[in-house]
Structure formats: C-alpha cells, structure tokens
Amino acid sequence: MTTTEEPTRSEGAQTRPPRFERPPWPPAGPRRLLRDLGGTYAANGLIGLIFSATGPVAVILAAGSAGGLSPGQMASWIFGVFFLNGILTVLASWLYRQPLAFFWTIPGTIIVGGSLTHLSWPEVLGAFLVTGLLILALGLTGRVRQVMAMLPMPIVMAMVAGVFLKFGTDLVHAVGTDAAVAVPMVVAFVLLASRAALGRWMPPILGALLVGAAAVAVTGRFQPTGTGTPWIAAPMFQAPQFTWQAIAELVVPLAITVIVVQNGQGAAVLTSAGHKPPMNVGTVLCGAWSLATSAVGAVSTCLTGPTNALLVASGQRTRQYTAAIVCGLLAVVVGLFAPLFVQLMLATPAAFVATLGGLAMLRALQGSFIAAFGSRYTLGALVTFLVTVSNVQFLNIGAAFWGLVAGLLVSRVMESGDFRTG
Numbered sequence: 560m561t562t563t564e565e566p567t568r569s570e571g572a573q574t575r576p577p578r579f580e581r582p583p584w585p586p587a588g589p590r591r592l593l594r595d596l597g598g599t600y601a602a603n604g605l606i607g608l609i610f611s612a613t614g615p616v617a618v619i620l621a622a623g624s625a626g627g628l629s630p631g632q633m634a635s636w637i638f639g640v641f642f643l644n645g646i647l648t649v650l651a652s653w654l655y656r657q658p659l660a661f662f663w664t665i666p667g668t669i670i671v672g673g674s675l676t677h678l679s680w681p682e683v684l685g686a687f688l689v690t691g692l693l694i695l696a697l698g699l700t701g702r703v704r705q706v707m708a709m710l711p712m713p714i715v716m717a718m719v720a721g722v723f724l725k726f727g728t729d730l731v732h733a734v735g736t737d738a739a740v741a742v743p744m745v746v747a748f749v750l751l752a753s754r755a756a757l758g759r760w761m762p763p764i765l766g767a768l769l770v771g772a773a774a775v776a777v778t779g780r781f782q783p784t785g786t787g788t789p790w791i792a793a794p795m796f797q798a799p800q801f802t803w804q805a806i807a808e809l810v811v812p813l814a815i816t817v818i819v820v821q822n823g824q825g826a827a828v829l830t831s832a833g834h835k836p837p838m839n840v841g842t843v844l845c846g847a848w849s850l851a852t853s854a855v856g857a858v859s860t861c862l863t864g865p866t867n868a869l870l871v872a873s874g875q876r877t878r879q880y881t882a883a884i885v886c887g888l889l890a891v892v893v894g895l896f897a898p899l900f901v902q903l904m905l906a907t908p909a910a911f912v913a914t915l916g917g918l919a920m921l922r923a924l925q926g927s928f929i930a931a932f933g934s935r936y937t938l939g940a941l942v943t944f945l946v947t948v949s950n951v952q953f954l955n956i957g958a959a960f961w962g963l964v965a966g967l968l969v970s971r972v973m974e975s976g977d978f979r980t981g
Contacts, residue, residue: 578701580837582654595878604885607869617916626675634898635795639857642894648887657834658870658883662863667816669722681800686809687853695846703842714966717931717940721947723924730917737910744771790899794855812959817861824864832871935977939970
C-alpha cells in the first residue's frame, strides 16, 4: 500500500498551487520592453493616469477640505498616492508582465473624509498604519480569497453605495448653486459618454475637466492663493496617534474597501481580460505600501479597478503590461508636482471640484446599487445602506462600520437562506 500512496501524495504536492504567486522568469529586459511598447499601450497608460488624476483626485480634495486639512497635508497625500504607488505599479507590472495598476481606495478616502469631522489627523494616520499592518498580515496568510468570501458582496457594496451617495447629492447641489460652472461640465460629460466615437477620442471625465476649466476662466472664478508655494513635492512625515476610537471606526472598513471592494474589482477586470493577477502577493504589496504611504498621510493602497480597465481596453494581452508601466511612470511625475497640482485645483470654485468628483463617481455609484440590490441579501443590504447614510455614531465609531454590522446581523436572521446558498 505504501508504494501506491506515495505517488498520489507526490502528484498532489506537484499540482498544489503555491501560496504566493511567482512571477515569470527572467523579467522582461530593455529590448523586450521597447519591443512590447507601442502607441496603443502608451495612449492607454496616459488615459489611465488622466482618469486617476482628475475625478479621483477631486475626491481626495473634497474629503480633505471637508476634514479641514491644509493644502500642504493634501499635497503630501497626493504625493503618496501617486509617487509611491506609481513606483509599485511599475515594479509589479514589470515583474509579473501583466497590467497591475496600484493606486488608492476611493471609498476608503470618502470614509476618511467623514471621520475627519470628529477625529484628528494624527488619529487617522494611526488608523492608516494599523490598516496597512492588517492587510499585510492577511496577505501573508495566503488566504485572501477565503477572507474575501466571508462577507457577502451585496452587503459590502451597500456600504459603498451609502458612502458614495454624498458625491451624487453634492453633484446635484453644485448644479443648483453654481450652474455657470457645473452645467457645462455635466453637458460635456453626458455628450462624451453617450457617443462612443467621441468617448474614444476624449474620455468623458477629461472632457468635463477641460470644459469646467474653461467655464471657470470665462466667469473669472479662478483665484489662486499662496503663489509662493513650491511646485516640487515636500512630503510631510507626520507622527501617528493610536486611539481605540479611530482604530475601531476606520481599520475594518478601510481593509474591506481594499481587499474586498477595490482588489476584488481590480482582479475581476484583469481576469476578464485574460490575465491572472497575483491576489495573495498583491495583498501583501498593498499592505506593505500602505505602511509607506501612511507615513506621508496617504490612504491605503489597492489594486484599482477603473484604471486597470482602461489599461486593458485595447491591444494584445501579452503587451498590455507596458501600458501599466507608462501609467506608473507618469504617476511618479504627478506625485513630484503634487503641490502645484493641489494649488491649481483649490483655486477653482467649490462647485468645480464637487461636480468633477460627482461625475467621476457616477458609474461607481450606479454599479454599487446594482451589486447591492440586484440579487440576494437585499434586506441586509438595505439596512446597511440606511445605517451608512444616516451618519449615525455609536461608541464614537462611524456609520460605515455599523452599517456593515447591522446589515450582516439582519441578513443572518432574516435571510439565512441566502447564506446557505451562497
């Protein structure tokens, strides 16, 4: 019996996938990189960077402004999410020879904006650091996919919908209070998004940005301040403060938005394009880089979904990694000039940033509603959404966390059949 069992164990050991995905060896050399790079991939990389540097940056500025952060703190935040994550994007895409764009968690940024109304910035930085440690620890277990499966996606997306909702209402409010700036931006976005040929020529969010900038200039609303501000980034290394309130309120929701929402979305986009993203290694990298970005006041790193979707929009699958490398290199440049970038954005009317952020989040808000209420766990998702948008606080912990807790409890009791079939 021994002789028949040993081959079976040996075969099982040979077929068992490694816990941490290994990159192809050897890495692509300079000649292969130049051969694989082409106009299509350079353009996709540029478009991916433009998307990340427009609407999503408006989300950071809106959250930071609502939380009372200084321009220097927001410039340091933007330096972290572009410069540091750009380096990670270049390295990971080069090693694994597939597009792996790492940027920052947008829903996590919105959660942080709400928490900044009652938490100090050092407390939030402490939560960033603990979140990075948690993500890193989960990645090192090699069981990321199992962790992702523990939370029903509809309930998680209901929390995301509740967090995103304010950007939709702020968009409507901007149209009503500053139509001269907001309406042309909305019209340009709708026109470009509804005409496929025009949308391919110019991304809708970029068109809204350019039209909005023209509207601001024509109305004489561009008011730069702090003209002596340096253009080159000077990241602010800030000491974190660890409090149970901030840790309890932020760490779990932030980790969920990275591992379940953003990384899950990024993995789905890349898988549908024929790639095999290294999820365990990717989670380890997100945790390690989140520790680095937290040192300069930036929210947690994630494998982004929308940007990766732009990188794989066209071209040969085996060459698409060069688009991510271009995107990462351009992100490094944006990070270096973060103070100038922030100064220009803050010189525009509040409606410009609110409209740009709202338009950027419109499809994400639609997708989160569809994912939350399209199939199962709908009652739990509804409870999660209502608690999240209520902005209620209990034990000094914000609504996003309690929305998840309430939705899971309600769904467990009243939708137990969904858990059995899930």
